[in-house]
Amino acid sequence: MNGHPLLEARGVTVRFGGLTAVDGVSAAFAPGELVGIIGPNGAGKTTFFNALSGVTAPSAGELFAGGLRLTGARPHRYARQGIARTFQTPRVFAELPVAANVDFGLQFAGRGRSASWLLKDAASILNLIGLADQAALPAAAITPSQQRLLEIGMALATRPRLLLLDEVAAGLTEGEVEAMAQLIRRLRDELDLTVIWIEHAVTTLLRHVERVLVLHQGRKIADGTPSEVVRNPEVVEAYLGDEVPA
Numbered sequence: 001m002n003g004h005p006l007l008e009a010r011g012v013t014v015r016f017g018g019l020t021a022v023d024g025v026s027a028a029f030a031p032g033e034l035v036g037i038i039g040p041n042g043a044g045k046t047t048f049f050n051a052l053s054g055v056t057a058p059s060a061g062e063l064f065a066g067g068l069r070l071t072g073a074r075p076h077r078y079a080r081q082g083i084a085r086t087f088q089t090p091r092v093f094a095e096l097p098v099a100a101n102v103d104f105g106l107q108f109a110g111r112g113r114s115a116s117w118l119l120k121d122a123a124s125i126l127n128l129i130g131l132a133d134q135a136a137l138p139a140a141a142i143t144p145s146q147q148r149l150l151e152i153g154m155a156l157a158t159r160p161r162l163l164l165l166d167e168v169a170a171g172l173t174e175g176e177v178e179a180m181a182q183l184i185r186r187l188r189d190e191l192d193l194t195v196i197w198i199e200h201a202v203t204t205l206l207r208h209v210e211r212v213l214v215l216h217q218g219r220k221i222a223d224g225t226p227s228e229v230v231r232n233p234e235v236v237e238a239y240l241g242d243e244v245p246a
């Protein structure tokens with residue numbers, strides 16, 4: 001692009017009444033990065049995502065995409081900049097066929113997005129995420145883990161440059177979590193995406209990402225490679241030493 005980070009948060013703060021859910025978080029994301037975000041329950045991870053995707057306006061701080069100031073813009077402007085996301089609870093159209101759910105996302109694809117032929121239509125996208133055989137089934141009829149894949153497919157249909165994944169491995173079996181991690185890496189590689197991925201399955205996440213941000217009580221307490229982060233005393237303390245692998 002233009003030498004600017006794909007997305008940059010500068011001192012982003014989100015307050016709900018007296019509660020500061022996100023507290024002055026700064027981070028820049030470069031094209032092609034696969035970054036994890038971890039932190040205990042209530043650390044502010046989803047709220048930070050909501051700010052990064054324009055769902056929640058920050059109480060303070062700034063957001064930039066490719067150098068363009070987006071602070072306070074509506075979510076569709078974030079989408080137009082190539083930012084797509086999934087939600088903790090999959091938001092699929094249960095009665096509609098799987099392929100129609102992806103078609104819905106395609107309507108939001110606009111200029112300046114990923115030009116990958118792998119995202120050219122619903123069939124290509126379903127192929128990419130391994131749901132080609134389920135194309136004609138109503139979304140309600142596929143398994144919960146397939147619904148998570150479908151939500152990723154709907155986000156991909158907007159042809160993003162940046163994909164924000166919020167706990168896409170929640171509720172999956174160990175084998176499914178690993179398959180999900182492999183898929184995320186493949187999508188990053190094949191589609192030239194930047195991916196930011198929140199997950200509670202910390203061990204798996206740390207094995208697959210190159211960089212990880214740790215949030216604790218709304219603050220960013222670490223930002224580095226997985227091996228740097230697991231040696232950070234503040235991180236070990238935030239997790240009471242029992243969740244982050246040595």
Ligand SMILES: Nc1ncnc2c1ncn2[C@@H]1O[C@H](COP(=O)(O)OP(=O)(O)OP(=O)(O)O)[C@@H](O)[C@H]1O
Pocket residue numbers: 016019021039040041042043044045046047048
């Ligand atoms: N809309 C809201 N109104 C009021 N408080 C909120 C709102 N959304 C989140 N919070 C509070 O903000 C804090 C951060 O929540 P958030 O969901 O961002 O954390 P999280 O790290 O994603 O947690 P989890 O891992 O449990 O999903 C929590 O104390 C939460 O209760």
